Amino acid sequence: MTPQFDVAVIGLGAMGSAALSFLAARGVKVIGIDAYYPAHSLGSSHGDSRLIRLGYFEDPSYVLPLLKRAYANWRSLEARLRSEILTITGVLQIGAPDSTIVTGTRASCALHDLAYEELDQAEAKSRFPVFSLDADEVALLDPQGGYLRPEAAVMGYLKLAAEDGATLHFGEKVTGIEPDDTGVTIASSTARYRAKKVIVATGSWIAELVPQLKEHAVPIRQVVAWYQPRDGFITQPRRMPAFLRDEGDDGSYFGFPAIGVDGVKIGRHAHFREPIDPNAPNPPVNEADTALLDAFMAKRMPDANGVRVNAITCRYTMLPSEDFLIDLMPGDPRVVVASPCSGHGFKFTSVIGEILADLALDGATPLPIGAFTFDAMERFIVAKSKAPV
Template sequence: MLDPQGGYVRPEAAIMGYLKLAAEDGAVLHFGERVVVIEPDDTGVTVVSSTGRYRARKVIVATGAWIAELVPQLKAHAQPIRQVVAWYQPRDGFVAEPQRMPCFLRDEGAEGSYFGFPAIGIDGVKIGRHAHFREPIDPAMPNPPVNDADTDLLDSFARKRLPNAASYRVRATTCRYTMLPSEDFLIDKVPGQPNVVVSSACSGHGFKFTSVVGEILADLALQGGSALPTALFSFEKHFGGQPA
C-alpha cells in the first residue's frame, strides 16, 4: 500500500526547531545536566539533578531508555534494547530521490519487519529491522558495537528486497529502543502521582508523532486531560491501572 502523502522527518533538524520554539516561548533549556530523582507530593514535584534542585507544579518525564530510573513503576515493563541501522550507497539514482523512493515498512513474516528511508542524506539508503535482535541493554552502559551478525542481517535484506540500493554498505551504527510488551506508547499521568506525566516508552516508532504527543502531554500537564484520543496509551490500557 502506497501513501502518496507520506513523508519523513529529519530528527536532528526537528529537535533544533522544537528547542528554538520553546526558548522563544520562554523555556529555559539545560544541557548536560543529569536528573537523579523526581520527588512528587500533593502540591507539586521536586526535581533533583546533578547540579541542583527545581520545584514545579507538574513534571513531564520523557527520558526514553532511562524512563524506569525516574518512574520505578515501569522498571519491570519498559525494556531498553539495542537497535542497529545501516546506510547503503545506491546503485540506481532513483533511490536517492524522495519523490520516487518512499519510506517503507516490509513485513517478512517470521523474519520480522524491516524499514527504510530514501537517500536523503550523504550516507545513502537507510535500512533497519524493527527491534533488531531484541537484545536487552543497560542504558547506563555504552551500546555494544556493530558486529557481523548485525550487518549480515541487514545486508541480506538489502540484497533481497532493494538490490538497487545494495551497492555497498557505507556505515552502520547502534541506537536504543525502549519497548513495552504491547510495543505501543505510554502517555499518561502516573497512577497515584497526578503531578507526574510520563511519555515513554515509544517502542521504536515515536519520533514522527512528536508534535501530537507534545500537544497531549501539555494538555495532561496543564488541564489534566486531553481532547485527543489517549485511552490506548494509558496505564489502564497497558497494565489495568497500576503496574505490578
C-alpha cells in the same frame, strides 16, 4: 532560594522538547532538563530520518485524530521555523496479501477513507524498480507518507521553547523527583528545583524515575545501515518512496530513499530485540548486524545494494504491547509519564508534545489517549499472562 516553575520537563529528546515548546508557547513558566546535549546519540531521536504515514497498520485508532493532528502540527512547526521537517515521498508497504502490514494498512485506510494504491509485482517493479517483490506479494502506496528529520525537529522545538521563555538545562542528570502536598521537588546532579507539575520523558532511562516501569519499559538495541546504491537514479526521493516490508517470521524492515550523502538507509524493526543497559555506551555494530542487513539488501533491493558506507546503533524502549504510555502517574496527578515510542513513535512527536502540555496544565486532554494508560498496559499484561502458550 530554590528556583520555582509551573512545570518541569525531564528529558529533552523528541517528546520532551515538543512538550517544552508547547508549554512555553502557552506562557507557562517551564524548565527543561536533560542529562546530555540536544539530539545526542544515546537516545532515539537521531539518524537523519523517521517514517511518517497515514495508513497505520499497527492500529487504525492511531489515525484519527492523532496522526491527522500530528501532520498539522508538523506543518505549524515548519511554518514557524521556516524550514522543512516533513518531506512527502509516499510510503510503500510491502508483503503477502495476508501479512500483518498489508492487512492492517488496508483496514486503516478503509476505516478512515484514506487514499492508497495497491500494486502487484509487475506494477510495483514498473513504478518503483528499486524494489524486488515475490510473485505473490503486493505493495500498498500511501501517497501522504514520507519522512521526518529528527535532529532538525528536536533542535527546532528547543529553539522555539527558548524563544518563548523556557529555561533549558543540559548536561544535568535528574536523580529524583519528590512529590509533596504543594508540588514536586526535582533533584539533579547539580541543583534542586520546585515545580507544580513534572513531565518525565527520559526514554530508555524512564524506569529510574518511574519505578513502576522497571519490568515493563525495556531498552533494546537497534541497528540501521546506509548503502551507496548501484543505481543512484532509482533511489532518489522522487523515484523511491520510503517503505515498510513484512518478511513474515523474519520480522519487518523499513527504509528510506537516498536522502543524504550516505545513500539508502534500512533497518529491521527491533533488530534482534537485545536488551541493553541504558547507562552504558551503545554496543558497537557487529558482523551479525551487518550480515542481516546486507542479506536483506541483496535479496529485496539488489539495485540499491552497493557499498555499505555506515552502520550505527540507537535505542528503542519497548513496552509490553508496543503501544505508547502517556498518562498521569497512578495516584499522583502532579507527575506526567511519557514513554510513547516502542520503535514507532517519532511521527507522533508533534501531537504528543501537545498532549503532554494538556496533561501537565489541565490533568486531561481532549485527544484520545485511553489506549495509552497505565491501566491499558496492565490489562494487556494480564491478558497475555492468561493466553495459552
